[in-house]
Structure formats: C-alpha cells, structure tokens
Amino acid sequence: MKKIPVHIITASILSLLAICAVVYLAVVFGAARKAEPIYPGEGVTQVRMLSEWCPSLKGTAGDTEVYVLDSGTPGASMLVLGGTHPNEPAGYLSAVMLVEYCRPSCGILYVIPRSNNSGFTCTDPLEASPMTFGIETAGGVRTFRFGSRATNPVDQWPDSEVYIHASSGQILSGSETRNLNRAYPGREDGTLTEKVAFAITELIKNNYIDITVDLHEASPEYTTVNAIVAHEDALSLAFLTMWDVEESFRISADESPRNLHGLTHRELGDFTDTLALLMETANPSQGRLRGRTDANLVVSGQDKFYVRAASYDAVTVPYDERGISISERCARHVSCLAAMAEMSPFVGEGREINLGDMPAYEEIVANGIGYYLHDPV
Numbered sequence: 001m002k003k004i005p006v007h008i009i010t011a012s013i014l015s016l017l018a019i020c021a022v023v024y025l026a027v028v029f030g031a032a033r034k035a036e037p038i039y040p041g042e043g044v045t046q047v048r049m050l051s052e053w054c055p056s057l058k059g060t061a062g063d064t065e066v067y068v069l070d071s072g073t074p075g076a077s078m079l080v081l082g083g084t085h086p087n088e089p090a091g092y093l094s095a096v097m098l099v100e101y102c103r104p105s106c107g108i109l110y111v112i113p114r115s116n117n118s119g120f121t122c123t124d125p126l127e128a129s130p131m132t133f134g135i136e137t138a139g140g141v142r143t144f145r146f147g148s149r150a151t152n153p154v155d156q157w158p159d160s161e162v163y164i165h166a167s168s169g170q171i172l173s174g175s176e177t178r179n180l181n182r183a184y185p186g187r188e189d190g191t192l193t194e195k196v197a198f199a200i201t202e203l204i205k206n207n208y209i210d211i212t213v214d215l216h217e218a219s220p221e222y223t224t225v226n227a228i229v230a231h232e233d234a235l236s237l238a239f240l241t242m243w244d245v246e247e248s249f250r251i252s253a254d255e256s257p258r259n260l261h262g263l264t265h266r267e268l269g270d271f272t273d274t275l276a277l278l279m280e281t282a283n284p285s286q287g288r289l290r291g292r293t294d295a296n297l298v299v300s301g302q303d304k305f306y307v308r309a310a311s312y313d314a315v316t317v318p319y320d321e322r323g324i325s326i327s328e329r330c331a332r333h334v335s336c337l338a339a340m341a342e343m344s345p346f347v348g349e350g351r352e353i354n355l356g357d358m359p360a361y362e363e364i365v366a367n368g369i370g371y372y373l374h375d376p377v
C-alpha cells in the first residue's frame with residue numbers, strides 16, 4: 001500500500017483543526033447575537049416592537065421590544081430608555097427591573113430596555129470588557145449582556161471619515177455615526193442607528209409621551225455624573241426630582257447644552273412635546289482609570305485604582321474601598337424615576353403618572369437589584 005506523505009497528513013490535521021475552530025467561533029459568534037430573556041411582570045399589558053414606528057427596522061438588529069405598562073387609570077405617559085449605550089449596565093438593568101417588577105397605579109409607562117439592540121451583540125475593541133455579568137436573584141444567578149457603546153459594525157459599516165448630524169449639520173468623529181445618542185431625532189431612510197432614533201422619536205410623537213428619561217452611566221472621573229441632564233422645558237422636573245431624593249443621595253441637575261446635537265435631552269425636547277431628561281450614574285468599569293476589567297468590576301464597582309485616584313481628588317464622586325455597586329447605581333436610577341413620576345403633576349398641567357409601590361433607594365441597596373428581578377428559568 002502506498003504510504004501517504006507526511007505533509008499531506010499534517011495539512012489534513014491542520015485543516016481539520018481550522019474547521020473545528022471556525023465552527024466553534026461561529027457558534028460563539030452566533031450566540032452573542034441572541035439576547036437573554038426579559039420576563040414581563042404583572043404590570044406589563046402589551047409587548048410591542050419598535051419597528052411599529054419605523055417599518056424598515058423590521059427584521060433588522062435594530063428592532064427591539066417596547067414594553068407597555070398601562071395602569072388602566074387615565075394619566076400621563078412616561079418612556080424609559082435603557083441600553084442606549086449597552087456598556088452602561090445600570091441603565092439597562094434598571095429598565096429590566098421596571099419591566100419585571102413595576103405596576104403603575106396611574107398613567108402609562110413605556111420601557112425599552114435595549115434601545116440600541118445591536119450594541120448588545122458586541123463589546124468595544126481594546127476595552128477588555130467582559131461579554132456578560134451575573135446578578136444574584138432569589139432563584140440563582142441571572143446572566144446579562146455587557147455590550148458596546150455603539151451599534152455593532154456588523155450591522156452598520158463602514159463609518160464615514162466624519163459624522164454629520166443630519167438635522168443640525170454638526171460634525172463629529174466618524175465613529176459617532178453608530179452612537180444612538182448622537183442620532184436623534186433620526187431619519188426614516190438613514191443608517192440603522194438613525195432609524196432606531198427615528199422610531200423612538202415617532203413613538204414619542206404618536207403616543208403623546210409626556211416624560212422621556214434616558215438612563216446612562218459614565219466614568220467616575222467624568223464631570224457630568226450622578227446627574228440629571230434636562231432639556232430647558234424639563235429643568236423644573238429635574239430640580240423637583242433632585243430635591244425629592246436628597247435625603248437619600250445627592251444628584252445634580254444640569255441644563256442640556258443648546259449647541260450639542262443628536263442627544264435625547266436636546267433633540268427629543270426640541271422635536272417633540274415630551275419633557276426630555278437623561279440620567280448618569282458612576283460606573284467604574286467604564287472609566288479610564290480602572291484596573292482589571294471583569295464581570296466582578298461591573299457588578300461590585302470596586303477598583304483599587306479608583307480608591308487611589310480618589311485620594312488624589314481625581315474622581316468627581318465619593319469613592320472608597322466599598323466601590324459603587326450596580327445595585328447602588330440602579331437604586332439611583334429607579335428612585336429618580338419614581339420621584340419624577342411623583343413630581344409629574346407639578347409640571348404636567350394636572351396630569352400625573354404613578355409607578356405604584358416601588359422600593360426605596362435604601363431597600364434596593366440593602367436587598368440588591370436582583371431581589372426585584374425574575375428568577376433565571
């Protein structure tokens with residue numbers, strides 16, 4: 001029998017290994033495109049899709065669930081946007097908590113937990129971010145996606161050299177083309193990111209949303225952190241909220257800059273009748289001064305480099321060995337949302353929305369955000 005040459009055997013083995021690697025990576029890559037489940041709680045009366053407000057989104061990575069929590073009692077309407085930046089997990093998790101726990105007693109609450117759905121399918125290059133993080137619930141650990149600041153390049157590519165904001169002509173760096181919070185009010189025939197922004201703007205117009213709140217996080221060294229940024233029309237609501245929560249925690253209220261375009265707190269206030277606000281908590285896993293970046297940092301917010309930076313006054317929020325946990329950051333977001341709803345009659349011509357029996361800031365911090373989430377299934 002003729003002997004098979006060694007180089008043929010070697011090439012065959014290497015080819016087989018390469019095929020196995022490709023199949024394995026394809027499975028991993030494919031799994032990253034599948035979102036983890038969100039379990040609608042008793043307050044959810046309808047689950048709609050964002051493409052209802054922009055049909056060309058249907059079937060794309062930009063389409064995402066819109067949860068409607070209708071109290072059945074006439075009142076105002078509030079829209080909460082989580083996951084505008086999927087690398088800011090307290091914004092996403094707070095929105096998930098509303099879907100799974102909140103039962104409004106007056107008015108209608110709309111929640112979009114994954115506003116930039118595509119951004120949840122990848123992480124940012126060179127950031128060493130974890131792909132997921134775990135949250136302890138009563139029934140075990142639930143896994144959530146840690147995503148990218150921007151739309152996945154797989155879904156929108158290439159970036160132009162510079163990004164020209166459509167309605168203002170503002171010029172930013174090309175990578176901002178995929179940043180949902182630079183795309184408002186959006187365009188029906190624009191990029192995927194602009195279509196998502198357009199759909200959210202249309203939802204606000206068509207459903208007469210009185211208050212829109214966009215949930216974010218930022219680096220602990222950033223100047224606008226532990227803050228509410230409000231369109232000038234919503235500034236009084238921001239101040240009322242700030243005063244309402246001040247016994248529990250400090251938050252500042254800042255006016256939206258009039259010459260910075262594409263952001264929710266500017267464009268949604270200018271292009272619709274909604275009161276547009278954005279909130280920021282301090283997220284060490286996003287900061288430039290952080291050390292090891294892993295799921296533990298995302299959840300605990302503990303980082304020895306930030307402790308050292310705080311000793312040099314290099315961070316803008318109080319920071320010590322206890323860190324800033326994701327439960328504390330969610331507690332801020334959720335408490336401020338409940339306070340905004342409570343204050344709504346003072347700014348909305350007698351119309352009100354009430355989020356019902358929501359836990360206090362101190363309770364969320366003590367119990368952990370997982371206490372208010374559905375068990376893993």
Ligand SMILES: [Zn+2]
Nearest residue numbers: 085088216217
């Ligand atoms: Zn953000």
